[in-house]
Amino acid sequence: MSKLRVLVGVKRTLDYMLKPRINPAKTGVDLAGQKMSINPFCDIAVEEAIRIKETQKDRVEDTLVVTAGPSASEQILRQSLAKGIQRASLIDVGNKELEPLSVAKLLKATVEKEKSNLVILGKQAIDDDAHQTGGMLAAMLGWPQFTSASKVAFEGDKVVVTREIDGGAETLSSPLPAVITTDLRLNVPRFANLAKVMKARKAPLGKLTPEDLGVPIENRLQTLSVEEPVSKRQSIMVKNVDEFVKTLKELKAL
């Protein structure tokens, strides 16, 4: 059975529980002073990689978490180290905006450099909802892809993944190498233990630039404007006609 060299790609986004506000220039979401956290689907990817390491044990040769972003993204890398990922690497792009194609190219270069044979990514990021990086990466590598995974298992040299689809679940399998993107019900990410968080604060991080990987960033899209969605009207659920009449009376509609 081949050894597993797992690569997890993660993204730092606005904390998904916060309500995003559009900046005055209407060019994007206002992130000034807002809490940034790991994209929830990426967190699930990190958790899955750690679980694979815990269950497959000796078969896992290496786990590496990588992110492309500003230096502040170090935080999500250190959190992942605290939870149990062995190595972490930051691809420093400063404040440049990254499109999914660039990220896919950076990840491809990383896969080749690190000789990874299993890539786990979140299915999409909660800021752009693009849902493209995983697919693009798999196509560029020529690898099979399992998107929106809700269960990951191993059978010999094959990886067996269940995906939730409309109308049920689909189970696919293929030999490695492969790209898996995570869906919500794959797992519940653990809390990082404090003692390990403290240790991870001092851990060494790999630091690269896009040029180091031979992938200069070229953006091909231009955001014209960002606007609030039209607000939905609130609906009130009622159980029966009596309650309906009562509610109408309370709303002074009758």
Add this chain to the structure above:
Amino acid sequence: MLFLRKEVFTQVGRFAAVNANASTKFCSLRFAHKPSFTADSYPSLQRDSRYATLNQADVDFLKSILKTEGGSIVNGLDQSTDPSDLDAFNTDWTHKYRGKTEVAIKPKTTQQVSQILKYCNSRKLAVVPQGGNTGLVGGSIPVFDEIVLNLGLMNKIHSFDELSGVLSLDAGVILENADSFLAEKDHMFPLDLGAKGSCQVGGCAATAAGGLRLLRYGSLRGTILGIEAVLPDGTILDNMVTLRKDNTGLDLKQLFIGSEGYLGIITRLTVICPRRPRSTNVAFFGVSSYENVLKAFSESKAYLTEILSAFELMDNTSQRLVDAHSSTQRPLEDEHPFYVLLETQGSNKEHDEQKLNALIEHLIEDEVITDGVIAQDESQLRVLWERREGITECLAKAGSGVYKYDVSLPLKVLYDLVNDTKQRLTDLKLLGESSDHPVIDVVGFGHMGDGNLHLNIAVRKYDKRVEKALQPWVFEWVASHRGSISAEHGLGLLKKPYIGYSKSPEMISLMKILKNVFDPNGIMLPYKYV
């Protein structure tokens, strides 16, 4: 982005939903099984014959009061009314008490409240004021046929001054709604508690609720700047100041705050609200002993000073209940005798994180705490709070009843009460695994930062033997340490007989004199409080 939020909400957001609507959600589960009438469970309580009995003419008059401005009335005297319409008004949240009111009235204006009370006073009809009905001492529901005056329709927020932070609002505004309103304006309500999705600010004021962050934001006795109240004779007292300082005469509003409706009904309030913090951090510790919990508290104050916003204690029994009766994620793998939830709130993320990290390093290196986690994002933060706030609901699910004691004690002896209670119930053979034993378990948790312990005894069913074992024994224990037999829940019906354990006869006597001044006919909140 919107689609995703809805999807994720179904898994993680339900914690927020449970948190917000704990009371209302749980109430609907409860009504499948109605408790016995209070009058039957406590035969020593007799309906006071000085009160008139409601008749159709009374109901007609009350209806006429609501005619112009609106409002609603549930008329139990009318044969076509489904009697179960009055269940919600008659039954308390702890599912222990049930009254027999025939009428529940929901006015919309202070004028209507005034007219209602004036009429009831002239007819000598007893009245019980009611807000969100989330009280834990049976104070907000009738004992017999007292008319329920529910403030739920008086729910407008009147004004907010962003410069001073003063909010002016009706008593019937739901706490969570007030806070959501303030969130939009970068402020927050200076009170937060588990029932926030259902409780009303008027009820919070009438019970002087403490909540989760009294440690940091203070008591309602300080943050309420003014009130509007209606006296039993219908007089409207307007003390709706929006001023931070007003030393002109006796501060009468303080009589109403914490009065539970004994002297009159609070209809409006002004509250001074702090800025909403930009940065909140929550840590959850596993601690090996109560002595270490005390040490952690002391060190937290030293390292965090002004950013410490909550320090909550939970014992292992409470966390086992949360595991058994909820699906809230366990933050720590191993079990520990005690757990602490610590929260910081401030305006600067980096500053707060630095202080918190320094504290944590110190607590770990000096082995004050055994283990711990820190929330990495908002959703983990809510999970940690749910481990604390979900205890109450899980206790209720454990059996079919809970005896609750909310006491203030000197910090050094706080947890001794839990140990002693467990010992006592075990010695009396009331606590055990089998169905022969009425008591399932004894749990201790609470606002340690305020010296406030919630001692809870989960039972398979309410049993007089358990009640006899606990009362007055718990109160005697508390009194022997000069503690308070009701730190924040109030007296209501449950603790009326025990006020003597925390207040002197002279003080009680003066309270009764004041009651006669405000309410000579004694129509407000009979059978309860003092």
